[in-house]
Amino acid sequence: MAAQSMFNRSVCVQVRCQGCEERRLNVRVNIELLSISNPIHKKDLAVRLTDDTDPFFLYNLVISEEDFQSLKSQQGLLVDFSAFPQKFIDLLQQCIQEQNKDIPRFLLQLVSSGSVLDHTPVSLNVVETNPFKHLTHLSLKFLPGNDAEIKKFLASCLKCLKEDKIMLEEKLRKTEEDLTRQLSYTQQSLSDKSRELDKLKNEWTSYTTALTNQHTQELTNEKERALQAQAQYQQQHEQQKKEFENLHQKSIQQLQNRLSELEVINKDLTERRYKGDSTVRELKAKLSGVEDECQRAKQEVLSLRRENTTLDAECHEKEKLINQLQTRVAVLEQEIKDKDQLVVRTKEVLDAMQEQKVILEESTEKKQSHIEKLETTIKSLSAELLKANEIIKKLQGDLKTLMSKLKLKNTVTIQQEKLLSEKEEKLQKEQRELQEMGQSLRTKEQEVCKLQEQLETALQKLEESKQLLKTNENVITWLNKQLNEVQMVKKLEPSAGTQGGVRTAASPHSMPDRPSFPGSGLGHPFSPLYAFQGFPEAALNKNVTSQCPVQFNMQLSKMTRCSDVQTVTATGHPANKENGDSLGLESKYFKKKDDSIPLRGLSQNTLNSEYLKPYLTTTAQPSPKATATPASAYFPG
Secondary structure: OEEEEEEEEEEEEEEEOOOOOOEEEEEEEEEEEEEEOOOOOEEEEEEEEEOOOOOOOEEEEEEOHHHHHHHHHHHOOOOOOOOHHHHHHHHHHHHHHHOOOOOOOEEEEEEEOOOOOOOOOEEEEEEEEOOOOEEEEEEEEEEEOOHHHHHHHHHHHHHHHHHHHHHHHHHHHHHHHHHHHHHHHHHHHHHHHHHHHHHHHHHHHHHHHHHHHHHHHHHHHHHHHHHHHHHHHHHHHHHHHHHHHHHHHHHHHHHHHHHHHHHHHHHHHHHHHHHHHHHHHHHHHHHHHHHHHHHHHHHHHHHHHHHHHHHHHHHHHHHHHHHHHHHHHHHHHHHHHHHHHHHHHHHHHHHHHHHOOOOOHHHHHHHHHHHHHHHHHHHHOOOOHHHHHHHHHHHHHHHHHHHHHHHHHHHHHHHHHHHHHHHHHHHHHHHHHHHHHHHHHHHHHHHHHHHHHHHHHHHHHHHHHHHHHHHHHHHHHHHHHHHHHHHHHHHHHHHHHHHHOOOOOOOHHHOOOOOOOHHHOOOOOOOHHHHOOOHHHHHHHOOOOOOEEEEEEEEOOOOOOEEEEEEEEOOOOOOOOOOOOOOOOOHHHHOOOOOOOOEOOOOOOOOOHHHHOOOOOOOOOOOOOOOOOOHHHHOOO
8 A cells, every 4th residue: 555645734713513613723734645456456546634833633534436425415526536636725725824824714613513522423514705705616524533543643653753763863963073173173273373373473573573664764764855855845835825815916907897787787686676676566466365365265276175085975875885896796606606617517417418319319318408498598597507407416326427428429529630630740741742742743844845955956956967968078088089070180181281381271161060069168169279279370480299198187077076187199190000109098098097186167368378388388309108197287377
């Protein structure tokens, strides 16, 4: 059996016995919660009343859950057994707060049926006082302790006293030991301090003698300095005195002038004064009339004050009546509130019964007429509420069963509400995730649109680069043909010159039609003779066999797709096989080279004769094979 102490304090109690005067007594109230586990887990509330001055004063009360139910029905309590101890403690604390007042609002009454508190049952009442009535909130019946209980109580008190005594003895022993230690320590420190004091006295005497000697010397020096300073101050004082005398004479002259001015002003002021006196006389005559009126007004005020005092007395009496009526109204309002609460409870009970109408149709049909009569009587007459309370007590047995069923339904509904709230939270989370997915889908669709636009632009660029590549290839083939024709012309010219001494050159009119390539960056037809002006003149002065290597590197597209094309002019005629020359370009010059520089397209500037003249001159020594040089050697930059 485990006991939990909840309250243990002394409270002032008003003792009332038959045939005796009321008296006050300090009683210790001890409240404990007893929990019994064998054989069934129960909780009992144990309340004990004792007197610190009288060890044989003992009253006990043990309230079980079954006893509490009967107490609740008897006294109309609205609290369960679990909350009852705390509410009882709150009432006791309110009594403790009010016990020092002359007219306490809450007080404890110990009522006995006998003439003296001597082994007779006692009832402890918690009473609330108001100007209208003494309201008993709670009434508990206590039984006096028998010999065994008193012995047990005295034994427990003796045990507590012995434990306190042992604790105090231990504390005393410890304090004695601490004090002896402190005493020995203080004696040692006192002896040390006395020695130090003697040393300090000796040092102080020597120090004071040295200081007196030093101060006497300083005093003599200061006296000499003071005499010198006094002589200086006397000289300065005489000089200042002369200066002040001069200033005084000047100020006297100024004051005399000021005095003459003030006399003139004084004459004016006297004239004004006479005028003011005449006005004052007139005002005094007016003032005497006003004072007469003021005396009349004072007399009227006195009469009004007398009337006011009589009215105040009447008002005070009426205020007293109003206060009495207000207190009565407050009491009536409290009663009305209590009755309203009872009406509200009955309405709640009726609502619960209507909810269970399907299960209890037979019982509700019998009591429906009775309930309607009760509602009409509650609204019309407040006096018939007592009869309604008795009927409600009869119905409480049925209501308990209904309330138990309602509690089960409430638990089921609460669980369903929890499940619904969890599902709603899950739905909200899924909706949020859907919204986030929708946003991410929108962003991805925007990215896809952007990528499609980029892809379309890239495809357009690719097509443009392919067209450019085709045009560049056409230009290269056409240039190769033109170069081969130029070589043929060059080889034919020396043979004709040796025979007839006449120089022939290919005219531009004899050349085939020149195609124009709009995609290559050339806005007009390209002419190879424009690039090789003066080439026939240079060929007359040099040998016939010469090499003119040219390399063209083209960029195929903007997508890092490049193709380097090299074109090399072959020396000699295709029929001239002695030198080992070949027609056109070899396949190795069409291969892609990494060290070559890509060109965007051919333009007029790249094919200008000024750039090609130094590189297209014929060399003196013929080479068996055509050598290819990169375009970076011929096209700087």
